[in-house]
Amino acid sequence: MLDRKFILENADAVKLNCANRHVTADVDGFVKLETERKALQQDLERLQTEANAVSKSIGQAKTPEERESKKEEGRQLREKSGELRAKLDAVEEELDRLQRSIPNMAHPDAPIGADDTSNLRRSLGKTPIPQFLTEQGGFKAVDHVVLGEKLDLIDFEAGARVAGAGFYFLKNEAVLLELALQRYAAGILQTAGFTLTATPDLARNEVLQGTGYIPRGPETQIYSIDGTDLSLVATAEIPLGGMLAGQTVDAETLPIRLCGISHCFRTEAGAAGRASRGLYRVHQFTKVEMFAFTLPEQSEAMHQEMLALECQIFDGLGIPYQVVDTATGDLGGPAYRKFDLEAWMPGRGEAGEYGEVTSTSNCTDYQARRLNARFRMKGEKGTKFLHTLNGTAIAISRALVAILELYQQKDGSVSVPEVLRPFVGKDVIRR
RNA sequence: GGAGAGGUGGCAGAGUGGUCUAUUGCGCGGGUUUGCUAAAUCCGUGAGUCUGUAAGGGCUCCGCAGGUUCAAAUCCUGUCCUCUCCGCCA
Numbered sequence: 435m436l437d438r439k440f441i442l443e444n445a446d447a448v449k450l451n452c453a454n455r456h457v458t459a460d461v462d463g464f465v466k467l468e469t470e471r472k473a474l475q476q477d478l479e480r481l482q483t484e485a486n487a488v489s490k491s492i493g494q495a496k497t498p499e500e501r502e503s504k505k506e507e508g509r510q511l512r513e514k515s516g517e518l519r520a521k522l523d524a525v526e527e528e529l530d531r532l533q534r535s536i537p538n539m540a541h542p543d544a545p546i547g548a549d550d551t552s553n554l555r556r557s558l559g560k561t562p563i564p565q566f567l568t569e570q571g572g573f574k575a576v577d578h579v580v581l582g583e584k585l586d587l588i589d590f591e592a593g594a595r596v597a598g599a600g601f602y603f604l605k606n607e608a609v610l611l612e613l614a615l616q617r618y619a620a621g622i623l624q625t626a627g628f629t630l631t632a633t634p635d636l637a638r639n640e641v642l643q644g645t646g647y648i649p650r651g652p653e654t655q656i657y658s659i660d661g662t663d664l665s666l667v668a669t670a671e672i673p674l675g676g677m678l679a680g681q682t683v684d685a686e687t688l689p690i691r692l693c694g695i696s697h698c699f700r701t702e703a704g705a706a707g708r709a710s711r712g713l714y715r716v717h718q719f720t721k722v723e724m725f726a727f728t729l730p731e732q733s734e735a736m737h738q739e740m741l742a743l744e745c746q747i748f749d750g751l752g753i754p755y756q757v758v759d760t761a762t763g764d765l766g767g768p769a770y771r772k773f774d775l776e777a778w779m780p781g782r783g784e785a786g787e788y789g790e791v792t793s794t795s796n797c798t799d800y801q802a803r804r805l806n807a808r809f810r811m812k813g814e815k816g817t818k819f820l821h822t823l824n825g826t827a828i829a830i831s832r833a834l835v836a837i838l839e840l841y842q843q844k845d846g847s848v849s850v851p852e853v854l855r856p857f858v859g860k861d862v863i864r865r
Numbered sequence: 866g867g868a869g870a871g872g873u874g875g876c877a878g879a880g881u882g883g884u885c886u887a888u889u890g891c892g893c894g895g896g897u898u899u900g901c902u903a904a905a906u907c908c909g910u911g912a913g914u915c916u917g918u919a920a921g922g923g924c925u926c927c928g929c930a931g932g933u934u935c936a937a938a939u940c941c942u943g944u945c946c947u948c949u950c951c952g953c954c955a
Contacts, residue, residue: 475915479924486924489936493883501935508935638945682912684875808912810875813894817912 435533435803442468448536454546454762457537464532471525478518485511538800541771545761552761555776558745559755563778563786564840571844577781578838579712582608584846585865587838588713600702600717607863611837611850612720612830614857616695619722619747619827626743628693628724633673635697636664641676644805646768646797655700670694671824674725678807678820685811688820689728689736693827696721712835714782714789719831726823727807730799733821737796740825741773744792747827751851753836754778756788769795775826777836791832794825 441448442465449461488508492501540546545554566575582588586606593602604612620630639649642656642665649656649665657666667673674694683690698721713719724743726736741757748755760772772795776788799819802808808817841849847864855861 472915475924479915482925483923485935489934490883492935505935510935512935815912 435800436536436538437799437803438468438529438533441465441533441536448539451539451762452537454540455537455765456548456763457535457767459536460532461536464529464536467525467529467532471522471529474518474522474525478515478522481511481515481518485515534804537765537767538770538798540762540765541796543759544765544771545759546763547761548763550761550764553764554759554761555756556759557756559753560749561752561754563754564780566780566842573844575780575786575839575842577712577779578835580781581838581842581846581848582712585848585863587863590712597717600715602713602716607850607858607860608834610858611834611854614854615828615830615833616720616722617857618750618853620693620695622743622747622750623691623693623722623724623827626691626739628691631670631674631692631694633667633670633694633696635667635699637667637672637676639663639665641679642667642672644679644801645672645675646766646801646804647672653703655703657699657701666699667696668700669698669721669824670696670723671725674723674824675801675805675807675822678727679805680807682808682810682817683727683820685729685809688809689726689732692725692727694723694725696723698829713831714835716831719829721829722827724794724823724825724827727802727809727820728823729809730818730821733796733798733823736821736823737771737773737794740794740823743827744773744775744794744825748775748777748791750853751833751837753791753833753840755791758790766795768797768800770798770800771796777832779836779839780842781835781839789832789835791829791836792826795823797822797824 436448441461445461445465452459452461485508488504488511492504492508545552547553566573579588579590582590587604587608589603589605593600596603624630636659639658640663642649647656647668648654649658655668659665671694673696674692677692678690697718699718702715702717724740726733726740728736745755745757755775755777758774758776760769760774765772772793774790774794775792777791778786779789780786782789798821801822802819805822807820807822809820810817837851838848841851843849843862845864847862849862850858850860
């Protein structure tokens with residue numbers, strides 16, 4: 435959420451931001467209602483002051499008669515303040531709804547545009563796009579679904595039998611690749627000062643909402659557990675953000691760098707018709723995630739740090755990619771700025787296409803305000819909201835798509851990226 | 866899963882319906898004393914929010930959410946968490 439006072443004092447900027455993001459939010463309605471709320475609050479507090487004074491005087495009353503008349507006076511005051519409280523609660527609820535619908539402000543350098551066609555793309559990867567037809571012995575690249583079947587690495591049919599479309603079994607070296615990718619990413623993050631964690635795969639709905647995910651809506655991406663207030667996490671961002679929900683930390687402990695390894699579960703509601711063959715869009719996958727809590731002045735540098743780590747990880751894997759600076763209209767609500775890595779996937783589309791493999795967002799204090807995650811400066815009064823950031827280190831399923839398709843060879847085998855060989859235990863996957 | 870005990874400020878720990886404001890200690894900040902250190906001593910010291918130029922003042926907060934009452938840290942209900950014991954289990 436944005437700060438209420440900030441919205442009130444910067445209504446025009448907030449409205450412009452909503453327009454840039456192509457989000458419809460009733461900023462004027464919010465301003466009007468917030469002004470109303472303040473007046474109501476002050477009326478209520480005046481009544482409470484009075485009622486508190488009466489209550490106190492009853493304890494000191496000398497005669498029973500005096501007590502009784504004071505009690506009656508107190509009763510009436512409390513009744514009136516109760517009515518006001520009910521009115522205030524209703525206003526508060528509506529206000530909260532409006533406040534949540536207003537997205538975070540966007541970074542001034544984020545490209546302005548309605549959708550992903552305005553995204554800024556930069557080719558930064560160290561690995562060139564392979565030319566299978568002309569350079570690698572001359573053959574037509576196939577996609578990971580074909581490779582996965584031929585090499586007995588992925589069983590979609592069995593997955594569908596067990597859990598439905600969108601689920602799969604990884605088999606043989608694909609399992610080793612999954613483990614290897616986790617180990618490889620965890621090693622890089624540990625070196626970079628991240629604390630490694632394996633998170634709960636379930637979280638309370640309260641925590642989901644705090645991080646900006648909405649369980650149980652018609653459009654929800656979230657699986658909920660019937661009869662409980664728990665949901666399956668869509669990303670380790672959820673439990674990692676929840677770690678400091680409602681907490682106040684000392685500024686000296688910042689920034690806090692966390693790496694979370696979790697399974698991720700997504701209903702992918704409404705995505706069924708889209709071209710998303712094989713492992714590209716699935717209901718469950720494993721992900722190594724970066725998360726950080728920082729001081730406000732640290733968050734931009736941390737965002738660059740996360741992007742650089744993503745580049746390091748994919749350069750290390752020998753995967754060609756481009757970096758996308760996401761346009762305002764394509765940003766999620768909590769994001770101030772977002773960079774994606776899109777990897778080259780030779781089997782995607784007619785002759786290969788880029789496909790999203792990572793995403794890193796700076797949420798500034800937008801998420802922390804909802805989570806109520808704060809920091810305290812030594813020697814200073816009061817507390818402020820932390821900044822939060824998240825970034826994908828490796829989403830295993832998408833990384834597998836890229837690796838299988840990029841490392842395929844003329845004889846139908848797939849070579850193993852060099853950095854993964856120690857963990858996989860072989861150089862080539864063949865049958 | 867069953868039974869019991871508990872959750873109070875940065876920490877420890879009192880407080881079982883009103884009596885001045887949640888007692889006190891530690892820690893922290895500042896003053897005094899002192900050749901230095903140490904010690905002693907005094908003052909101050911939770912968060913959120915509203916109002917005010919400010920000084921100040923109001924309201925809310927004792928795990929969380931409700932309830933009873935003129936009045937709740939205190940009584941009642943639910944819930945979450947921690948600890949102890951029992952059962953079950955990889």
